[in-house]
Amino acid sequence: MSFSLYAATVPTYRQILGALAGVLDKAEAFCTEQGIDPAELVGARLIDDMLPLAFQVKQAAVHSLGAIAGAKQGQFSPSRDALPDSFADLKAVVAEAQAGLESLSPAEVGALEGRDVTFIAGDFRLEFVAEEFLMTFSLPNFYFHTVTAYDILRAKGVPIGKRDFVGQLRLKQG
Incomplete structure (x- = not known):
């Protein structure tokens, strides 16, 4: 049985982004319940030298739908x-990001296989083929930023747990 590039990426992006949406809802409700200014959480950092929640959430979108767009264009740069x-x-x-991912077809993502993708950050460049870009660069970055967003909120007292991070599992059908 083959495992497509679409199956390896898009459903996972959608699952974890759905979970992130739920975590953000809980964080907003937590602010209301606790009388916390929402800006305090939106700008919160896990540690001083890390970027804030707003950056982490944005990068989750950048390293999911944005990564697919970059693979289509043959070039990806930090937002x-x-x-x-x-x-x-x-x-x-x-x-x-969720809506954009929902609009992608397996054939559309599969057509990216073997295509060149260049990561460019200033003068720094990394050359990939699309499937290696998505699996070894984009997906790890996606998880890093989503878990960091989760960790920031958890450290600030938002009542979330592992199930909130994992989201809706894709169980065997039939």
Whole structure:
């Protein structure tokens, strides 16, 4: 049985982004219940030299839907766009990535196999083929940023657990 590039990436991106959306809902509710300014959590960091929650959520979108777009274009660079600054904006970033991923077909993602993709950050360049870019660069970065977002919120007291991070499992059908 073969395992497609689509199956290895898109459903996982969708699962974890769905979980991230739920975690953001819980974080926003936590702010309301505890009387915390939402900006405090949106700008929260796990540790001083790490970037804030807003960056982590944005990068989850960048390393999912944005990575697929980069593979299509043959080039991927870090996003320099402004960070979301509210829970509404964070949730919109996640929703946009989810919607874009839902629109992708297995054939569309499968057609990326073997295509050249260059990661460019200033003068730094890394050359990949699409499947290695997605599996060895994008997917690990996606998980790093989603787990860091989760960890920031957990460290700030948001009542979330492992099930919240994992989200909706894809169980055997039939």
